Amino acid sequence: MKKYYIAAALCVLALGACKKNAGDSTDPEETLEPAPVTLCSQQPLDVIQTKGMGILDGWKDDMQLYVYAIAREGENSASTSQARLDFNSILIPNWPVYERKADPVEGTDRYPILVYRDDTSDPKEPFYYDENRRYEFFGYFVDDACGEGAPQPQVVDNEKITLDVKIDGSQDLLLAMAHKGLDNETPGGESINANRMYSAYAARKGITPNLRFMHQLSRFNIYVSSGDNGNGQEDLARKLTISRFLVQSNDEGTLVIAHANHADFLDPEYDAETQGAYIPHLDITDKPLSGEGAQPFLYIRDDQQQPVGPEHKVRLIEEEADLTTAKKLGSVMVMPGKQKYALQLGLEQDGYNMGSGTAQETILTYNIDFSKLIPLEGAEPDTEAQPGHQYNVELVIYGLQEVMITVSMSNWEPSGSFHIDPDAESEELEPNA
Numbered sequence: 194m195k196k197y198y199i200a201a202a203l204c205v206l207a208l209g210a211c212k213k214n215a216g217d218s219t220d221p222e223e224t225l226e227p228a229p230v231t232l233c234s235q236q237p238l239d240v241i242q243t244k245g246m247g248i249l250d251g252w253k254d255d256m257q258l259y260v261y262a263i264a265r266e267g268e269n270s271a272s273t274s275q276a277r278l279d280f281n282s283i284l285i286p287n288w289p290v291y292e293r294k295a296d297p298v299e300g301t302d303r304y305p306i307l308v309y310r311d312d313t314s315d316p317k318e319p320f321y322y323d324e325n326r327r328y329e330f331f332g333y334f335v336d337d338a339c340g341e342g343a344p345q346p347q348v349v350d351n352e353k354i355t356l357d358v359k360i361d362g363s364q365d366l367l368l369a370m371a372h373k374g375l376d377n378e379t380p381g382g383e384s385i386n387a388n389r390m391y392s393a394y395a396a397r398k399g400i401t402p403n404l405r406f407m408h409q410l411s412r413f414n415i416y417v418s419s420g421d422n423g424n425g426q427e428d429l430a431r432k433l434t435i436s437r438f439l440v441q442s443n444d445e446g447t448l449v450i451a452h453a454n455h456a457d458f459l460d461p462e463y464d465a466e467t468q469g470a471y472i473p474h475l476d477i478t479d480k481p482l483s484g485e486g487a488q489p490f491l492y493i494r495d496d497q498q499q500p501v502g503p504e505h506k507v508r509l510i511e512e513e514a515d516l517t518t519a520k521k522l523g524s525v526m527v528m529p530g531k532q533k534y535a536l537q538l539g540l541e542q543d544g545y546n547m548g549s550g551t552a553q554e555t556i557l558t559y560n561i562d563f564s565k566l567i568p569l570e571g572a573e574p575d576t577e578a579q580p581g582h583q584y585n586v587e588l589v590i591y592g593l594q595e596v597m598i599t600v601s602m603s604n605w606e607p608s609g610s611f612h613i614d615p616d617a618e619s620e621e622l623e624p625n626a
Contacts, residue, residue, distance in 0.1 A: 226397075227321045227322070227324075227393070228321060228322045228393035228396035228397055229319035229320065229321055229322075229396075230262060230284070230285065230308060230319060230320040230321065230322060230396070232260065232290075232305065232306040232308065232330070232401065232402055232403070232404060247336075247363050247364075247365070248363070248365050248412060248524050248526060249365045249367075256334055257289060257290075257334070258289070258290040258306075258332055258333070258334050258404075258406075259287050259288065259289055259290070259332060259333055259334070259343075259344065260285050260287075260288050260290055260306075260308055260330065260331070260332045260404070261283065261285055261286065261287060261288075261330065261331040261332070261354065261450065261451060262283070262284040262285035262320070262328045262329075262330050262391075262402075263278045263279065263280065263282070263283050263284070263328060263329055263330075263331070263451055264278070264279045264282035264283070264284060264323070264326040264327065264328050265277065265278060265279060265326070265327050265328065265329065266278070266279045268325040268326060269325055270388070272326065272327040272388070273388045274373065274387050274388050274390070274457065275456070276327075277453045277454055277455075278329060278451060278452070278453045278454075278455050280348050280351055280354070280453065282323075282326065284320055284322070284323070284326075284328055285308060285320050285330075287343075287344070287345075287346055288308050288320075289343065290306050290307070290308055290332075298401070299380075300380070305401075306404075307319070308320060321393075322391075322392055322393035322396060323393070324393050326392070327388070327389065327390065327391065327392045328391045328392065328402075329370070329371070329391070329451070329455055329457075330370065330371040330391060330402040330404060331354075331368075331369060331370050331371075331404075331450050331451045331473060332367075332368075332369035332370075332404040332406065333356065333366075333367060333368050333369065333448060333450055333473075334365070334366070334367040334406065335356065335358055335364065335366055335367075335448070336363075336364040336365060336366075337364065338358040338359060338360050338364040338366060339356065339357070339358060339359075340359075344356055346448075346450055351453065352452065352453045353449055353450075353451065353452045353453065354449075354450045354451045354452075355447050355448060355449055355450065356447065356448045356450060357445070357446075357447050357448075358445070358446055358447070358448060359444055359445050360410070360442075360444050360445075360446075360491070360526060360528070361444070361491055361492065362440065362442070362491030362492050362493060362525040362526055362527070363492070363525075363526065364410075364526060365408065365410065365526060366408070366409040366410050366448065366475065366526075367406040367407060367408060367409065368406070368407055368409055368448060368450065368473040368474070368475070369404035369405055369406040369407065369473070370404070370405065370451075370455075370457070370472070370473055371391065371402035371403055371404055371405070372403075372405060372457055373387045373390045373391075373457050374387075374457060375403070375405075376390065376391075376400060376401065376402060376403050377390060377400065378400070379398045379399045379400060380399040381399075385398055385400065390402075407580075407581060408580060408581040409448070409474075409475040409529075409580050409581070410475075410526040410527060410528060410529060410580060411526070411527050411528070411529040411578035411579060411580060411581075411582055411583070411584070412524055412525075412526055412527075412582070412583035412584070413440060413524065413525050413526075413527065413534075413561065413583070413584055413586050414521065414523075414524045414583060414584070414585045414586065415438065415493055415521070415522040415523055415524065415525065415586050415588070416519040416520060416521050416522065416585060416586065416587040416588070417435065417509060417519065417520055417522050417587070417588045417590055418518070418519040418520065418587060418588070418589055418590070419433075419509060419510060419516055419589075419590060420589045420590055420591035420592075429542075429592035430509055430510050430516065430590075430592060431509075431510045432542050432543035432544065432592060433508070433509040433510070433540060433541070433542055433543075433590065433592050434506050434507065434508055434509065434540070434541040434542075434543075434552070435501060435506065435507045435508075435509060435522065435538065435539065435540065435590075436501075436506050436539035436540065436541045436552075436554050437501055437537070437538070437539035437554070437556075438492075438493045438501040438522060438523075438536075438537070438538060438539070439490030439491060439492060439493070439536070439537040440490060440491050440493065440525050440527060440534055440535070440536055440537075440561070441482055441489075441490050441491070441534060441535040441536075441537070442482075442491055442527035442528050442531070442534060443477050443478060443479070443480060443482070443527075443528040443531075444489065444491065444528070445477075445478040445480065446475050446476055446477045446478055446528060447475070447476045447478070448473070448474075448475055448476075449473055449474050449475070449476060450473055451473065452471040452472075452473075453471075454471040455471050455472070456471050456472065475528075475529075475580065477528045477529075477530060482535070490535075490537055491525055491526075491527065492525075493522065493523045493524065493525040501522065501523065506541070507522065509590055519587050524583075527578060529577070529578045529579055529580045529582075530577055530578060531577055531578055532562065532563045532564065532576065532577045533560050533561065533562050533563070534560070534561040534578070535558060535559075535560060535561075536558070536559045536560065536561055536586075536588075537556060537557070537558050538556070538557045538558075538559070538588065538590075539554045539555070539556055539557075540554070540555045540557065540590070540592075540593065541553065541554055541555075542555075542592055542593045545593055555593060559588075561584075561586055563575060563576055563577050563578065564576075566584070
């Protein structure tokens with residue numbers, strides 16, 4: 194079982210970095226008015242259906258995000274940033290987020306997310322910080338990788354919150370946490386003691402937890418082009434239909450949404466080697482990829498999110514430009530961590546029907562092999578698929594070649610002669626004559 198740690202700051206929602214630390218004392222002028230919990234995200238983009246959204250290149254309006262706010266053990270100064278999470282004191286328990294404010298936080302491009310304890314009341318009731326507790330914030334997005342209905346994460350052995358997922362190649366899995374190191378800046382440009390984040394005190398100072406969502410899967414962008422080499426293959430290429438495209442991958446895993454020994458990797462005391470397991474990550478179910486128990490190939494999806502398969506086929510050459518330009522077939526999401534991914538291509542060729550009158554499919558199998566990866570200029574090549582990385586895979590497709598048998602006849606080569614004359618002087622005697 195392999196773990197992938199969120200070890201890079203994709204600042205989707207960052208507000209700033211630390212400038213200086215303030216003490217843990219209480220501001221004498223601070224009001225103790227209850228502080229509602231607010232979160233931030235970028236402004237949403239297109240509006241599409243809730244389920245089966247496919248691969249995400251940006252925020253979409255009805256992405257069904259879920260949020261946790263979990264108290265650290267202890268109260269007030271006893272609840273340092275190194276304290277364990279208290280799963281008996283969850284302020285926001287796997288709560289759906291549907292609404293974002295239309296106006297950004299002043300001076301930023303970050304848009305508040307509204308999370309309501311009761312969205313049926315008028316006015317809607319937000320969640321409020323407990324004055325004596327300090328919290329950590331987490332989030333996730335799984336599309337429909339948990340089936341129908343709201344996902345149901347589980348607290349396991351009072352140590353972690355997990356959620357089992359099963360992908361089909363179309364879902365994008367995201368995990369998020371709020372990073373104190375990036376969020377610790379007040380509107381006045383000062384920072385507070387990180388141990389007091391996130392809390393009612395921090396909220397009144399204008400510090401908002403910003404969930405930074407990280408892709409957990411690897412993305413293959415698939416391109417196809419004709420193998421025409423100028424030897425009269427254009428007509429053959431126009432006869433080809435891609436009848437299926439499948440990529441083999443592990444398809445089950447467990448999202449670790451939060452861990453009791455959670456650590457912010459931007460904290461000065463964070464040690465990646467000893468604490469890396471306690472950052473949200475994806476555990477991949479280690480099932481065999483061949484033989485008994487093999488996992489299914491995953492359907493790729495095109496821009497309309499339809500699988501390339503029996504119900505949706507693609508002509509290799511649809512326009513003249515397709516003869517010389519690689520054509521994007523679509524993208525597919527796979528579990529990371531493997532060096533090789535089997536790739537299955539189905540081809541149909543006009544006129545090839547084995548006498549049945551129905552086009553016959555030919556199945557070809559290849560490997561996406563990271564030992565042959567062409568890296569970006571100046572970058573170290575990935576030796577296996579990495580979470581949050583995307584790779585372009587270009588397939589050069591040749592048509593089915595007819596079986597053609599030719600015959601030829603060699604010239605007779607003179608190799609000597611024989612002369613037989615029954616009247617010759619010499620006589621061949623019959624035996625026993």
